[in-house]
Amino acid sequence: MPTKYIFIAGGVMSGIGKGITTASIGRILKSKGFRIQTMKIDPYVNVDAGTMNPIEHGEVFVTDDGTECDQDVGNYERFLEESLSTDNYLTTGRVYQAVIQRERNLEYGGKCVEVVPHIPEEVIGRIKKLEQKTKADIILIEIGGTVGEYQNLLFLEAARMLKLRNPKGVVFVLVSYLPTPQNLGEMKTKPTQYAVRSLNMAGIQPDVIIARGNQPLDEPRKRKISIFCSVDEKDVISAPDVKSIYEVPLDFEKDELGNRILKKFGLNPRVKDLKDWQDLVFKINNPKREVKIGIVGKYFKSGGFTLMDSYISVLEAIKHAAFYFQAKPDIIWFDSENYEKNPLALKELKQVAGVIVPGGFGNRGVEGKIKAIEYCRKNKIPYFGLCLGMQLAVVEFARNVCGIKNANSTEFSSACQGVIDLMPEQKQLIKEAKFGATMRLGAFDCQLKQGSIARKAYGQELISERHRHRYELNDEFKPSLEKKGLIIAGVNPQRNLVEIVELGQKEHPFFLGTQFHPEFKSRPLNPHPLFREFVRTCLKIK
Ligand code: GLN
Numbered sequence: 001m002p003t004k005y006i007f008i009a010g011g012v013m014s015g016i017g018k019g020i021t022t023a024s025i026g027r028i029l030k031s032k033g034f035r036i037q038t039m040k041i042d043p044y045v046n047v048d049a050g051t052m053n054p055i056e057h058g059e060v061f062v063t064d065d066g067t068e069c070d071q072d073v074g075n076y077e078r079f080l081e082e083s084l085s086t087d088n089y090l091t092t093g094r095v096y097q098a099v100i101q102r103e104r105n106l107e108y109g110g111k112c113v114e115v116v117p118h119i120p121e122e123v124i125g126r127i128k129k130l131e132q133k134t135k136a137d138i139i140l141i142e143i144g145g146t147v148g149e150y151q152n153l154l155f156l157e158a159a160r161m162l163k164l165r166n167p168k169g170v171v172f173v174l175v176s177y178l179p180t181p182q183n184l185g186e187m188k189t190k191p192t193q194y195a196v197r198s199l200n201m202a203g204i205q206p207d208v209i210i211a212r213g214n215q216p217l218d219e220p221r222k223r224k225i226s227i228f229c230s231v232d233e234k235d236v237i238s239a240p241d242v243k244s245i246y247e248v249p250l251d252f253e254k255d256e257l258g259n260r261i262l263k264k265f266g267l268n269p270r271v272k273d274l275k276d277w278q279d280l281v282f283k284i285n286n287p288k289r290e291v292k293i294g295i296v297g298k299y300f301k302s303g304g305f306t307l308m309d310s311y312i313s314v315l316e317a318i319k320h321a322a323f324y325f326q327a328k329p330d331i332i333w334f335d336s337e338n339y340e341k342n343p344l345a346l347k348e349l350k351q352v353a354g355v356i357v358p359g360g361f362g363n364r365g366v367e368g369k370i371k372a373i374e375y376c377r378k379n380k381i382p383y384f385g386l387c388l389g390m391q392l393a394v395v396e397f398a399r400n401v402c403g404i405k406n407a408n409s410t411e412f413s414s415a416c417q418g419v420i421d422l423m424p425e426q427k428q429l430i431k432e433a434k435f436g437a438t439m440r441l442g443a444f445d446c447q448l449k450q451g452s453i454a455r456k457a458y459g460q461e462l463i464s465e466r467h468r469h470r471y472e473l474n475d476e477f478k479p480s481l482e483k484k485g486l487i488i489a490g491v492n493p494q495r496n497l498v499e500i501v502e503l504g505q506k507e508h509p510f511f512l513g514t515q516f517h518p519e520f521k522s523r524p525l526n527p528h529p530l531f532r533e534f535v536r537t538c539l540k541i542k
Helices: 018-031 071-080 092-104 115-134 153-165 190-201 219-229 245-254 257-264 275-285 309-324 336-341 343-351 366-378 388-400 424-431 453-458 475-483 529-541
Strands: 004-010 036-042 089-091 138-143 170-177 208-213 236-240 289-297 327-335 354-357 383-386 407-409 417-422 440-448 462-469 471-473 487-492 497-502 511-514
Touching: 004 018, 004 153, 018 036, 018 071, 018 138, 018 170, 018 245, 018 257, 036 071, 036 115, 071 309, 089 092, 092 115, 115 138, 115 153, 138 153, 153 170, 170 190, 190 208, 190 219, 208 219, 208 257, 219 236, 236 245, 245 257, 245 275, 275 309, 289 309, 289 336, 289 343, 289 366, 289 529, 309 327, 309 529, 327 336, 327 343, 336 343, 336 366, 343 366, 354 366, 354 388, 354 529, 366 383, 366 388, 383 388, 383 529, 388 407, 388 417, 388 471, 388 475, 388 497, 388 511, 417 424, 417 475, 440 453, 440 497, 453 487, 453 497, 453 529, 471 475, 471 497, 475 487, 511 529
Parallel strands: 004 138, 004 170, 036 089, 036 138, 170 208, 208 236, 289 327, 289 354, 354 383, 383 511, 407 417
Antiparallel strands: 417 471, 440 462, 440 487, 487 497, 497 511
């Protein structure tokens, strides 16, 4: 069977769930027996997401092969239960970089290299590469941004060209937003009509419209969209806000979206198996208890708004672990900077069953996080440190248990005892200002210590986890830290780098930090073992 393509574009505004839509359609089609791949195309000029501030862009997700990409790739991995790679992610920067390099290598044979057709051709080439590598039956391609923007036109152009070559092999899905202005109290279809016009101007007619809104789409408005946008009424899918994103595939299936898309390709479902997904949603909607987890971080304020996108994989990993125990996760945000000005505020950590300090960069809020970790250690509040959260746990332990008063990470102070220090290969890179894609990135092995919390959680000795950092526990300090009771529970066998530290469970119910980011590998149907054990402890203590 020749590979089929589904392009997903957004109308009216961003942030309405194109990524979840793409991931959900992927999950549905996978459950019908097809090999699925997804690709995220981002219109920014950055070569990858690694150089962007999470407040600007949301979390930087990392794949096994070390690609720093958009958080939607994380959504795809979670919904599809597949590990993706650099071939599943494209940006304007990547496309232009490749075309310019090809031109420098004389690969265009003396031709004038032009934006059209060479840029869309490069995009199509990338899609074909993914197809050849994975032998996917269906590839879903999500085009970032909103239709009508100048930025993503060339990607729409690529989609149009692909449709011209495969008239029966390409389906277009528009995810649009239907506002219900408070003063009118009526759901309005006009912005969606304009979005379809914009898409038409790019030479594309949508086959399916996903009608997002804060309430379900009613019949009259469905009919209106159908008539004005030339889409079959049954292909206008009502997609109201849901409590949990994991309900979306089931919601779409109520309208038989999967089979309708397959029919457009002339395909029939091969099997039908959403059972495990249904069980998951049942557990989510019927919690037996609650678990309160605190996240002490700094990337959530954007002007007057609180954004949670910066920590999306951490949030999802907590949820997956809670769902596993049929518990309702209640996640509370704590601003670490607050503890610097007002240490008495640390008391608020008593209201949660466990605390996480996630990854981060730069000085802001660091001392507050260290105070929070100290508070958790002393008050036996379960603590789970992720990357920076592990490094700061080491700094806290060095200062307050080992008595190394000016212990710190050299990321934050040049005149300190650098218990956390830049990895040797990083020194030169930083000197030369080579910041793009140069951290220690992607999957590395880790050997676990017998009897440790980690070893018990994973149930195996050798694991592989994803990384994104430049600093590491400094070997020189290992003996002093270990002497005072810090357990080195995981080590990278190739380079002898410390990857996990813990406290003994006689002293503390759960105090563990990882140099890697376990959150990237947690899946709703398969929660990460460390998150699972952390949440298990939190539930027990509560
Ligand atoms: N800033 C730290 C480092 O570069 C931690 C990075 C992180 O938390 N991802 O090592």
